[in-house]
Structures are given as structure tokens and as C-alpha cells.
Amino acid sequence: MNPISFLTQMIRIAVPYLFAASGGVVAExxxxxxxxxxxxxxxxxxxxxxxxxxxxxxxxGVLCGITGGxxxxxIHAVATIRYRADQVVVGVAINLLAIGVTRFFLKLFFxxxxxxxxxxxxxxxxxxxxxxxxxxxxxxxxxxxVAFVIYKTPFGLRVRAAGEHPDAAESxxxxxxxxxxxxxxxxxxLAAMGGVYLALDQHQFTDQMTAGRGFIxxxxxxxxxxxxxxxxxxxxxxxxxxxxxxxxxxxxxxxxQFIEMIPYALTIIALAGVVGRAVPxxxxxxxxx
Amino acid sequence: MESTNLSxxxxxxxxxxxxxxxxxxxxxxxxxxxxxxxxxxDAIAAGIGIVHQHFMLVPTLSVAENLVLGCEPKARxxxxxxxxxxxxxxxxxxxxxxxxxxxxxxxxxxxxxxxxVEILKVLFRGARILVLDEPTAVxxxxxxxxxxxxLRRLRDNGDTIVLITHRLDEVVxxxxxxxxxxAGQTVARLKTAETNPAEIARLMVGREVSLSAGKRxxxxxxxxxxxxxxxxxxxxxxxxxxxxxxxxxxxSFNVKPGEILGIAGVEGNGQTELIETIAGLRxxxxxxxSIDGVEITRRSVANRHDAGLSHIPEDRHRRGLIxxxxxxxxxxxGLQKHFSxxxxxxxxxxxxxxxxxxxxxxxRPPNPLLAARTLSxxxxxxxVVARRCRCDRVHPPAAPxxxxxxxxxxxxxxxxx
Numbered sequence: 173m174n175p176i177s178f179l180t181q182m183i184r185i186a187v188p189y190l191f192a193a194s195g196g197v198v199a200e201x202x203x204x205x206x207x208x209x210x211x212x213x214x215x216x217x218x219x220x221x222x223x224x225x226x227x228x229x230x231x232x233g234v235l236c237g238i239t240g241g242x243x244x245x246x247i248h249a250v251a252t253i254r255y256r257a258d259q260v261v262v263g264v265a266i267n268l269l270a271i272g273v274t275r276f277f278l279k280l281f282f283x284x285x286x287x288x289x290x291x292x293x294x295x296x297x298x299x300x301x302x303x304x305x306x307x308x309x310x311x312x313x314x315x316x317x318v319a320f321v322i323y324k325t326p327f328g329l330r331v332r333a334a335g336e337h338p339d340a341a342e343s344x345x346x347x348x349x350x351x352x353x354x355x356x357x358x359x360x361x362l363a364a365m366g367g368v369y370l371a372l373d374q375h376q377f378t379d380q381m382t383a384g385r386g387f388i389x390x391x392x393x394x395x396x397x398x399x400x401x402x403x404x405x406x407x408x409x410x411x412x413x414x415x416x417x418x419x420x421x422x423x424x425x426x427x428x429q430f431i432e433m434i435p436y437a438l439t440i441i442a443l444a445g446v447v448g449r450a451v452p453x454x455x456x457x458x459x460x461x
Numbered sequence: 462m463e464s465t466n467l468s469x470x471x472x473x474x475x476x477x478x479x480x481x482x483x484x485x486x487x488x489x490x491x492x493x494x495x496x497x498x499x500x501x502x503d504a505i506a507a508g509i510g511i512v513h514q515h516f517m518l519v520p521t522l523s524v525a526e527n528l529v530l531g532c533e534p535k536a537r538x539x540x541x542x543x544x545x546x547x548x549x550x551x552x553x554x555x556x557x558x559x560x561x562x563x564x565x566x567x568x569x570x571x572x573x574x575x576x577x578v579e580i581l582k583v584l585f586r587g588a589r590i591l592v593l594d595e596p597t598a599v600x601x602x603x604x605x606x607x608x609x610x611x612l613r614r615l616r617d618n619g620d621t622i623v624l625i626t627h628r629l630d631e632v633v634x635x636x637x638x639x640x641x642x643x644a645g646q647t648v649a650r651l652k653t654a655e656t657n658p659a660e661i662a663r664l665m666v667g668r669e670v671s672l673s674a675g676k677r678x679x680x681x682x683x684x685x686x687x688x689x690x691x692x693x694x695x696x697x698x699x700x701x702x703x704x705x706x707x708x709x710x711x712x713s714f715n716v717k718p719g720e721i722l723g724i725a726g727v728e729g730n731g732q733t734e735l736i737e738t739i740a741g742l743r744x745x746x747x748x749x750x751s752i753d754g755v756e757i758t759r760r761s762v763a764n765r766h767d768a769g770l771s772h773i774p775e776d777r778h779r780r781g782l783i784x785x786x787x788x789x790x791x792x793x794x795g796l797q798k799h800f801s802x803x804x805x806x807x808x809x810x811x812x813x814x815x816x817x818x819x820x821x822x823x824x825r826p827p828n829p830l831l832a833a834r835t836l837s838x839x840x841x842x843x844x845v846v847a848r849r850c851r852c853d854r855v856h857p858p859a860a861p862x863x864x865x866x867x868x869x870x871x872x873x874x875x876x877x878x
Contacts (some may be wrong), residue, residue: 324540325541326533341530341531344531
């Protein structure tokens with residue numbers, strides 16, 4: 173096995189996770205459960221392909237993808253913050269809604285129930301191994317940027333306060349509602365970027381193309397104990413397991429299903445407290461006001 | 462709250478501000494300015510700082526982070542200036558005498574230290590009017606003395622202090638003027654120098670009260686039955702708390718039949734954990750618990766009940782009652798097997814039982830079909846006590862005063878067994 177090709181493939185696989193998990197960290201630290209990452213990714217992927225297809229420019233596609241994720245994240249935010257609906261139930265509904273909506277528009281715009289036509293993308297130089305894609309570099313840098321925002325800026329301090337003790341934040345005049353809206357919007361944008369990368373990398377949208385990547389990102393958030401850099405490390409670990417599975421294909425040394433289980437098995441182990449206790453933000457999942 | 466007038470001149474320490482609840486009628490003025498419909502931000506801007514009874518501090522953040530939350534100092538436009546924050550905290554600390562390290566996490570502080578942070582927090586926001594809601598409830602006597610020193614210093618600096626308390630000695634000790642409230646209404650405004658504890662107590666309760674009773678320790682005149690080996694026995698009990706720290710350390714005591722044991726101490730010093738361990742809700746790290754000589758250290762909660770132990774929890778919302786269940790159903794909680802036949806609950810027997818308990822314990826309103834949440838706190842407590850008196854003998858009640866504050870104590874008559 174070539175270590176360079178292993179690393180480059182691992183990073184390419186990790187990018188959607190890095191985007192989505194970074195978004196998940198922001199929303200969850202503010203107290204909003206991020207079961208919705210899968211739906212945000214899927215809507216971002218579809219909107220990006222739609223935008224690229226009609227404009228011919230992948231950058232317009234990126235903007236459309238972000239808008240798609242933003243729309244879905246605002247549905248989530250209004251339901252859970254404004255109307256105080258249960259975050260887990262709404263989260264599941266958002267994921268199902270995203271599957272239905274993308275499938276419906278796939279049929280409407282592209283007259284297909286399985287995939288869109290081929291669209292433009294970034295890079296494509298065969299020798300660059302995907303590293304001529306600007307989205308990949310943004311993805312690699314996104315976790316440190318989120319860590320900086322969470323730990324070094326006033327907004328980050330407010331996000332952490334809103335997720336741990338919203339009443340304390342309110343009592344000093346911080347609007348927990350506003351902080352959470354912004355945090356959910358950020359999670360929508362970042363998770364959608366993960367979907368955009370995925371779709372433009374494959375130059376098309378296929379039905380349910382995110383295939384559980386949003387859930388792996390949530391696993392990374394939990395495994396990383398709600399810390400952006402640790403979550404990013406978890407994303408890389410999960411991506412490494414996947415790369416291993418792909419590169420071992422044909423050898424039949426380990427059944428591929430066992431490799432696919434790794435993220436989920438690790439999450440269960442993390443939650444069970446084997447590698448230090450995973451303590452979620454105290455107000456996670458609780459409506460405020 | 463009904464109609465209350467409260468005016469506090471600048472400087473003296475006096476005894477519905479803050480903007481968390483809106484007044485239905487009336488007016489709030491600060492320095493002559495009408496600020497009635499204000500928000501939390503307006504209250505802060507007007508210079509009012511509330512020190513809440515339950516601390517409004519984020520446990521996972523540092524002292525400095527809690528202090529600057531909402532009014533963060535910035536460097537280079539977007540970055541939170543931690544150095545500036547720590548420096549500001551140190552400066553304020555040395556000015557007020559409220560000493561605390563800005564880098565420490567709130568979750569590592571003692572209750573007294575957390576309160577210091579709470580006071581620093583409102584001062585940090587430029588509050589000149591300090592409202593303290595029952596600040597001494599969680600403090601030990603030396604911590605209270607320390608707090609008094611700080612409050613006097615703030616007063617001498619020209620700050621206004623509103624102290625909400627039900628402890629007479631504190632009122633007399635510290636205040637310049639007193640506003641007595643009863644049932645949401647102002648009943649009197651007094652000058653501390655011209656009044657005395659007896660008068661304040663009379664105004665608080667609405668009738669003469671004897672202040673000496675309860676102050677002196679009454680010698681035990683009743684003979685405790687000397688049943689050897691009977692009752693509750695705790696031997697060298699140690700318990701580890703949720704944060705991995707030993708919260709109960711080698712505690713031993715015996716309570717004989719016919720005896721009441723009081724456990725004294727400031728809240729948060731292991732009492733809750735001790736009670737929960739006896740009740741079977743927490744694991745024992747070391748030691749033994751036995752009832753009538755039978756060891757129950759590792760038995761289940763249900764098993765302990767059968768052995769004669771019953772637990773009246775500190776927090777009835779969390780552990781005492783199911784708020785959405787009816788009074789009747791709450792009264793048979795845990796006893797349902799005695800009220801069912803072939804796995805089906807006999808409703809008429811539940812009703813009969815409920816009516817009986819409602820009249821014995823004077824639960825109001827006397828309707829077994831009301832949801833527990835619709836009852837007042839005191840009446841909810843009666844439901845808990847009634848259920849526990851049904852078939853049990855040993856009661857460890859945790860902090861009963863907190864559970865029925867402001868209401869008459871629930872009757873605790875014992876039923877014939």
C-alpha cells in the first residue's frame with residue numbers, strides 16, 4: 173500500500189466529514205442537537221448540482237448549495253427555537269424531508285429518479301489527486317477556524333454559554349435565541365459545504381448520495397467530545413478506516429462491513445465512557461424560554 | 462406579587478427588579494427615571510445587578526469568561542481579549558476585596574467562592590444597585606461574615622444594596638431600612654435603628670411570635686427506647702460524587718426507634734449524597750447500611766422499602782412525584798402491587814385509598830383526580846409524605862425546609878401500623 177495515495181484518499185474522504193462535523197460542533201455547543209447534518213448535506217449537494225447545471229459555474233453551485241443548507245437549517249431553527257419543538261424529532265423529520273424534496277426536484281428538473289446529468293466541478297488535473305479543488309482546502313482548514321471562533325471570539329463564548337447554562341447567558345443580556353439561530357445557520361452552511369464537495373467531486377447528484385455521512389459526522393462530534401479539533405481528528409480516523417477498507421478490497425482479509433462499522437462502534441465506546449467521559453453541553457436538546 | 466412599593470435611597474443598605482418578569486401594574490423608577498417595561502439589558506444599563514439565589518454562572522467556563530460574557534473586551538476587532546479580561550477581574554478583585562483567580566473554572570469553586578464571582582459579575586457590569594436574593598442560604602458562618610464585610614465596603618463606596626432574606630438577625634445586622642413583605646404586599650417600612658426583631662417578626666407573620674422558642678436547645682425529656690440493634694445503622698459510609706470526588710467520607714451513626722436525627726451543615730456538603738445513598742439511589746464506595754441489624758448496603762430501592770425504609774426526597778419535582786399523574790395515582794406509586802389483581806389496577810380501591818389519605822393529611826383541594834402539578838408545593842409535599850407513611854418506618858427526609866417554604870409544614874402524624 174502506497175502511503176501517499178493512502179493519505180490523499182483519506183483526506184478526500186474526510187472532507188465532507190470535516191465540514192459537517194465542524195458545523196455540528198457549533199450547533200451542539202449552542203444547545204441544538206445536530207441530527208440534521210445528513211439532511212443539510214443532502215440539500216446542499218442537490219442545490220449545488222442544480223446551480224452548477226444551470227449556470228455552468230461551480231462557484232455559483234457552491235452559493236446555491238449554501239443557500240440550500242441555510243433554508244433547511246432555518247426550518248430546523250424555527251421549529252426548535254421559535255416553536256420549541258423536540259429537537260430529535262424535528263431532526264429526523266428534516267432528514268426525511270431532505271430525501272423527499274431532493275428526489276422530487278431531481279424528477280422535476282432532470283426527469284430522473286436516480287441521478288442528475290454530469291455537471292462541472294473544480295480541478296480535475298489527474299496528477300493533483302483532488303488537491304486542486306479549493307473546497308478540499310477549505311475543508312481541511314475549517315476545523316481550526318471553527319476552533320478559533322468557539323474559543324477565541326466573543327461569539328464563541330456566547331455559544332458555549334448558551335449550550336451550558338442558557339439562563340446565565342440570558343441574565344447578562346445575551347440573547348440565547350439569537351445565538352442559537354446563528355449557530356444553527358452556521359451548521360447548515362458548513363454541512364451543506366460538505367454535501368457540495370461530495371456532489372461536485374462526483375460531478376453529479378445521485379439520490380440519497382450522502383449515504384449516512386451526516387451521521388458519521390455526528391459520531392465524530394460526540395467522539396471528539398464536542399471539541400472542533402478533536403472532532404476533526406475523529407473525522408480523519410473514520411476516513412482512515414474507510415480508506416483502509418477500499419484499499420483492502422479484493423484481499424478479503426477483513427469483511428468490509430466490519431470496517432464500515434468502525435465509526436459507530438467507536439461512538440458507542442466513546443459514549444459508554446471508555447476513553448474518558450463524553451459529557452455533552454448541559455443544555456443540549458432543551459428549548460429555552 | 463401584588464402591590465409593592467420599594468424605594469431605596471442611594472447609599473443605605475435597604476432590605477421586583479431585574480427585568481426577567483414584567484410587572485402587571487405599577488412603576489419602577491431608577492434615580493427618578495421610569496424603567497418599568499425594561500428588559501434584562503435595560504436593567505443592566507440602569508445599573509441594577511441581581512445576585513440570584515441560584516447562581517447564574519456557566520460551570521464549564523472560567524471566572525473571567527463568566528464575568529465578561531455579554532460585554533466581552535475585544536482585540537483586533539473580533540478576538541476576545543483574554544488578557545484584558547483577566548486584568549479587569551484582578552483589578553476589580555483588589556478594589557472590592559472579593560479575591561478570586563480569573564483562570565479558575567466555576568465548577569472547581571466552592572459555593573462561597575461562586576457567590577463572590579456572582580457579586581463580582583454584577584459589579585463588573587457597573588451595577589450601583591445590588592439586589593441579593595437570599596445570599597446567605599448556601600454560606601457557612603465565616604463566609605457570611607466575609608460577605609458582610611464586602612457589602613459594608615460597597616455601601617461605604619456609595620452603592621445601594623437590596624437584601625432579600627428571611628433571617629431576622631441578618632436584616633438587623635446589616636440594613637439601614639427594612640421593607641417587610643407578606644403575601645406579595647408591602648406591610649411595613651421601618652428604620653432599622655427604630656425597630657427590633659420581635660416587631661419585624663410580628664409584621665412578617667402577621668401575629669405575635671415568640672423568638673426565644675426554638676433558639677434554645679431543649680433537653681431531651683422523652684426516653685428513647687433502648688432497643689439494642691434496632692433502627693437504622695450507618696457504619697463507616699463513604700460515597701463518591703458525580704465528579705469523582707469523595708463527597709461522604711467515613712460517616713457512622715445509629716438512629717434508634719422513636720428517635721429523630723438531625724443532620725446539620727451548609728447545603729452542598731454531602732448531605733444530599735448521604736441521603737440518596739441511604740435511599741439506595743447512589744452506590745456505596747465503602748461502609749455498611751443496616752436496618753434492624755439486617756444489612757441492606759447493596760439492596761435495591763424496592764428491597765429497602767420492604768425492609769422498612771422510606772425516602773422523602775429533597776427535590777419532589779425530580780424524585781417525589783410524577784407531576785402529570787393524578788394525586789390518586791401518585792399516592793400508590795411503588796405500592797401498585799397492593800392495589801391490583803392479576804396485573805390490573807383496581808381503580809375503586811385506588812380512589813378509596815386516595816380519599817382516605819386526602820382527609821388524613823388534609824391535602825387540598827381534596828380531589829384525587831387532579832394532576833399533581835396543579836397542587837401547591839406544600840400540598841404536593843403532603844402527597845409524598847402520605848405515600849411514605851403508608852407502610853414504612855425509617856424516613857430520611859432531605860432538607861424539608863426548602864420543599865415547603867412559605868407554607869405551613871405538612872402534618873407529619875404517624876399512622877397506626
